[in-house]
Structure formats: C-alpha cells, structure tokens
Amino acid sequence: MTVEEPLERRAVISGIGQSAVGRHLGRTGLDLTAEACLAAVADAGLTRDDIDGLATYPGMGTGTPGFAGPTTPEVQDALRLRLNWHDGGGEGPGQMRALIAACLAVGAGLARHVLVYRTVTESTAQGAGGRQGIGGAGGGGGGVPRFSGFLQWTLPFGAVSAVNWIALVAQRRMHEFGLTREQLAQIALNGRRNAALNPQAVYRDPLDLDGYLAARMISTPLCLFDCDAPSDGSTAFVVSHRDYAPDAPRQACHVNAVGTALRGRPSWDQFDDMTTMAARDAGASMWERTDLTPADVDIAQLYDGFSILAMVWLEALGLCGRGESGPFVEDGRAIARDGVLPINTAGGQLSGGRLHGFGLIHEACVQLRGEGGERQVRRRGGGPPEVAAVSNGGGPIAGTLLLTRGQA
Amino acid sequence: MTADGPAFRLLPRLEPENEFFWTSGADGVLRFLRCAACRTYVHPPSPVCPECLSRDLAPEAVSGRATLVAHTLNVHGWIPGSEPYLIGLVAIDEQPDVRLTTNLVGVEPEDVTTGMALEVTFEPNDDVWLPLFRPADPS
Numbered sequence: 032m033t034v035e036e037p038l039e040r041r042a043v044i045s046g047i048g049q050s051a052v053g054r055h056l057g058r059t060g061l062d063l064t065a066e067a068c069l070a071a072v073a074d075a076g077l078t079r080d081d082i083d084g085l086a087t088y089p090g091m092g093t094g095t096p097g098f099a100g101p102t103t104p105e106v107q108d109a110l111r112l113r114l115n116w117h118d119g120g121g122e123g124p125g126q127m128r129a130l131i132a133a134c135l136a137v138g139a140g141l142a143r144h145v146l147v148y149r150t151v152t153e154s155t156a157q158g159a160g161g162r163q164g165i166g167g168a169g170g171g172g173g174g175v176p177r178f179s180g181f182l183q184w185t186l187p188f189g190a191v192s193a194v195n196w197i198a199l200v201a202q203r204r205m206h207e208f209g210l211t212r213e214q215l216a217q218i219a220l221n222g223r224r225n226a227a228l229n230p231q232a233v234y235r236d237p238l239d240l241d242g243y244l245a246a247r248m249i250s251t252p253l254c255l256f257d258c259d260a261p262s263d264g265s266t267a268f269v270v271s272h273r274d275y276a277p278d279a280p281r282q283a284c285h286v287n288a289v290g291t292a293l294r295g296r297p298s299w300d301q302f303d304d305m306t307t308m309a310a311r312d313a314g315a316s317m318w319e320r321t322d323l324t325p326a327d328v329d330i331a332q333l334y335d336g337f338s339i340l341a342m343v344w345l346e347a348l349g350l351c352g353r354g355e356s357g358p359f360v361e362d363g364r365a366i367a368r369d370g371v372l373p374i375n376t377a378g379g380q381l382s383g384g385r386l387h388g389f390g391l392i393h394e395a396c397v398q399l400r401g402e403g404g405e406r407q408v409r410r411r412g413g414g415p416p417e418v419a420a421v422s423n424g425g426g427p428i429a430g431t432l433l434l435t436r437g438q439a
Numbered sequence: 440m441t442a443d444g445p446a447f448r449l450l451p452r453l454e455p456e457n458e459f460f461w462t463s464g465a466d467g468v469l470r471f472l473r474c475a476a477c478r479t480y481v482h483p484p485s486p487v488c489p490e491c492l493s494r495d496l497a498p499e500a501v502s503g504r505a506t507l508v509a510h511t512l513n514v515h516g517w518i519p520g521s522e523p524y525l526i527g528l529v530a531i532d533e534q535p536d537v538r539l540t541t542n543l544v545g546v547e548p549e550d551v552t553t554g555m556a557l558e559v560t561f562e563p564n565d566d567v568w569l570p571l572f573r574p575a576d577p578s
Contacts (some may be wrong), residue, residue: 088577187567195513200509206553249515301536357497
C-alpha cells in the first residue's frame with residue numbers, strides 16, 4: 032500500500048450524462064456531445080460557467096470514420112467554455128485516459144470541474160455499407176494506400192480487424208486454460224439479459240445459448256455475438272474536486288484508484304503473455320494504489336468490445352483466479368445481477384452499444400447512485416453497491432478505475 | 440478449401456528501416472535485425488537494441504522455422520472476394536519472443552494445432568515478399 036494518498040482520490044464524478052444511443056441515428060458527433068455534456072453539467076448541479084476543464088478521448092483525426100468524436104476545441108467553442116485546463120488524445124491507459132487525466136488535473140488544482148466526454152458516430156458513418164476493417168480494407172485497383180507502423184505487420188495477412196487480433200487471444204486461452212465457446216457465450220448472454228432492462232441499449236431481443244452457438248463465425252472462435260456493434264452516442268462526466276461532493280445534488284462517485292501500467296511490450300502481437308496482454312498490468316497497478324481488495328468489489332463493468340476481453344479482465348482485476356474465468360462464468364450465475372459479482376449490468380458493449388468504454392463508466396455510476404431502476408443491483412441488506420471496478424481496453428490498451436459510493 | 444490469405448493483399452510501405460525485412464524473401468531467406476553486441480534479435484526493426492541499447496544492428500538470416508502460438512480462421516468478408524483464410528501468430532525458433540502475424544498455408548483448419556512446427560515460405564506481391572508459414576517438413 033502507498034504511504035501517500037493517491038492524487039486521483041481527490042476527484043469525484045459529480046455528474047453523468049448520456050445522449051441518445053443507437054444505430055444509425057443520423058446525428059452529428061457535436062450534436063450528440065452537446066446533449067451528453069449539458070446533461071452531465073445539469074446532473075452535477077452546475078452551470079456551463081462552472082466548467083473550467085475539458086477532456087476527451089481520442090481527439091483529433093484518429094481512426095476510422097465516426098471513431099473520434101468532436102475535438103476539445105470544437106466542444107469548447109460550441110459551449111463557449113472558459114478553460115483552465117484541457118486535454119484530448121488517443122495514447123494512454125485505455126479510452127478512460129481522458130477521465131484519468133481529468134482526475135489528476137482536479138487533484139493538482141489545475142481545474143475544479145472538468146467535463147469529460149467520448150462520442151462515437153461509427154454506425155451513422157458506415158451508412159448502409161458493411162463494417163470495415165482497420166485501414167478501411169477494400170478492393171484492389173490503383174491508389175491503394177500502403178501501410179506503416181503496426182498495421183504493416185497485420186494488414187498484409189488479412190488481419191485487418193481487431194477481431195482477428197483478439198481471436199488469437201481467445202484461441203490461445205482455449206489452448207492454455209480449456210476455455211470453451213459455451214463459457215465465452217455467458218458474457219454475451221449476460222449482457223443481453225441486462226440490456227433488456229436498459230432502454231438505451233442497442234440490442235434488447237432475447238438471446239439464448241442455442242442462438243449464440245448458431246451465429247455465423249467472424250474469426251474463429253469468435254462469432255457475431257462475441258463482437259460489439261458500431262453505435263452512435265455520447266457519454267459525458269463532470270469530474271470535480273471531492274470538496275464539492277457534499278454540494279452535489281446527486282450522490283458523488285468517489286475515485287478510489289486508477290490503474291495505468293503498461294509493463295509489457297505495447298504491441299498486439301509481441302506482448303509477452305498473449306492470454307492477458309496489458310490488462311494484467313493495468314489491473315495490478317490499480318490494486319497497488321489502494322487498501323481495497325478484489326473481495327471488496329460489488330459490481331464490475333468490464334470492457335467487452337469482444338466477449339473474451341471481459342474474461343481477461345475478470346482475471347486481470349483479480350476477481351477470479353488466473354485461467355479460471357471460464358469456470359467462473361460457466362452457468363452465468365456468478366456474473367448475473369443477483370450473482371456474487373454482477374458484471375456489465377447495462378448490457379456491456381455487446382448489447383448496450385459500442386460507446387467505447389465510457390458507457391461502462393456511466394453504468395458504474397448509475398449503479399453506485401442506486402439509479403438503475405429495474406436493473407439496479409442490491410447488496411445483501413438492500414442498499415446499492417458500494418464499490419465498482421471498471422475496465423477499458425483490450426490488447427495493449429488498458430486502463431482501470433475503482434469507484435466507491437462514499438469516500439472509502 | 441482454405442485460402443492462403445485474403446483475396447487482395449494490403450502491402451507495407453517500404454521505408455529504410457523495414458525494407459530489408461519485406462524484401463528478404465527474394466532469395467528465400469527470412470531475416471531479422473540482430474544486435475552485434477548482445478546477439479538479440481530485434482523485431483519490429485528499430486535503430487536501437489532494446490536489451491543492451493547498442494545501435495550496432497544488422498539483418499541476419501534465421502532458419503525460417505517457427506512454432507505456432509495461436510491461430511484463427513477469418514471467415515468474415517472484410518476484403519471482398521476472400522475465402523476463409525488462416526491467420527497465425529508464430530514464434531521464431533531462434534528467439535521465441537520474436538513473433539510474426541502471418542498466414543498459415545498448406546494446412547486445413549482442422550489440422551492446425553497450437554505449438555505445431557512451421558517453416559517459412561514467401562509469397563511475392565509487387566516489390567514485397569510476404570513471409571507465410573506452412574507445416575515444417577519433418578526431415
């Protein structure tokens with residue numbers, strides 16, 4: 032345990048907001064962002080004039096169409112914010128790097144109330160076309176670009192999507208740990224059950240094991256239901272100094288610790304342990320910053336852009352033993368809303384929508400605040416959860432967050 | 440029948456640091472950068488040895504033999520016209536922490552086993568020789 036209090040513990044999430052979420056909404060990223068941001072500011076009991084910090088992931092010009100939402104200059108100007116601190120970027124501990132940066136800025140006194148957002152319009156950007164791989168892999172002909180950096184090592188071999196890179200992780204886990212498709216299915220089925228109780232979720236129709244097993248393969252052993260779907264939506268938070276918590280109209284969610292480590296090689300195919308990758312380091316580094324332990328976690332919102340990632344995260348966060356996530360989820364009971372460790376209570380990304388990590392943080396706050404309605408998790412004794420673990424990322428990208436209902 | 444790869448190959452941009460690697464197959468030999476000081480193979484190519492920080496690195500031939508770490512059969516049609524193809528992650532025999540993402544050829548999905556012995560074979564595309572891997576000849 033650390034002697035000094037971690038700086039991030041001075042921060043709370045005082046407000047949360049989410050735009051409409053769906054497929055093919057046909058709205059601009061800035062429009063969705065404004066909706067989410069204004070909702071978060073109001074939820075925090077603040078006005079636009081109180082906001083003096085702004086942060087986002089991934090910032091300017093990154094990724095395939097619809098992947099990067101509006102930049103911080105665009106949002107600053109749209110809301111005419113007067114900022115003491117601002118930050119946007121795509122490199123760091125997972126998508127939540129923007130939230131972590133905001134916590135540190137608040138802790139350092141650079142800002143008092145930071146608006147943090149993540150916006151995707153990947154569904155609308157695709158239009159009627161099919162999903163593309165990274166690099167926009169298309170047909171041949173003249174003018175086809177060539178690739179540098181990491182993509183040169185994967186695209187020539189048709190490993191054009193993250194699903195290909197992650198399928199290798201899943202297959203390796205089948206080899207090392209005896210993971211089965213039936214176990215993997217439980218992540219998808221659990222998400223779908225929970226999404227049925229989340230009006231914002233993109234996929235709410237019932238899904239059973241037979242339906243899962245009958246789905247078409249994408250990249251073995253991952254099938255259609257192991258992959259999240261491009262969605263449209265924006266999620267926003269207000270990160271405030273904890274001094275503000277007593278004045279916030281809603282229950283503030285206290286940041287207990289963050290996990291940011293990346294000790295292995297920052298690479299999808301060169302990382303030393305293919306069964307964990309960076310989740311191992313981000314998970315371990317979070318527990319090095321707190322007296323809380325995995326046994327204290329009441330709920331977990333685990334990144335499930337692909338089902339296998341949620342299983343990797345269960346182990347990386349110490350919520351079950353190494354290699355034991357398969358048996359842990361086996362019949363779905365442990366991870367259900369009334370199980371020993373409810374996960375992805377709003378449907379995760381698989382059924383809730385690909386809000387790229389931020390939807391998971393949002394749901395952690397909803398649950399800690401006791402505002403989950405039909406899907407609210409109750410601890411023994413009836414109260415809402417006290418401790419929530421959240422993870423973002425897959426492969427060499429990983430960040431974690433430990434939130435508590437009160438000040439731990 | 441499983442294809443050797445996607446119907447269309449997206450290719451690397453040849454640059455001073457990577458050109459030796461992507462053209463190495465012209466004479467049928469796989470090469471990696473190797474540190475003259477501590478003999479570490481370095482991949483992807485880098486101007487500095489990550490072990491001893493020496494900058495004395497040069498391409499060196501390896502046997503082309505490798506072990507399969509993980510594999511997947513890509514089924515989804517990311518690239519139009521493609522039949523299912525096998526993607527493998529292989530560790531080279533000389534230094535298993537050097538890995539390549541590649542295509543597995545000359546083998547059907549049901550015959551692929553994690554840990555199987557493989558050997559390199561090159562597929563020329565324009566000015567690039569892609570290193571693919573097939574089951575090793577036991578001889």
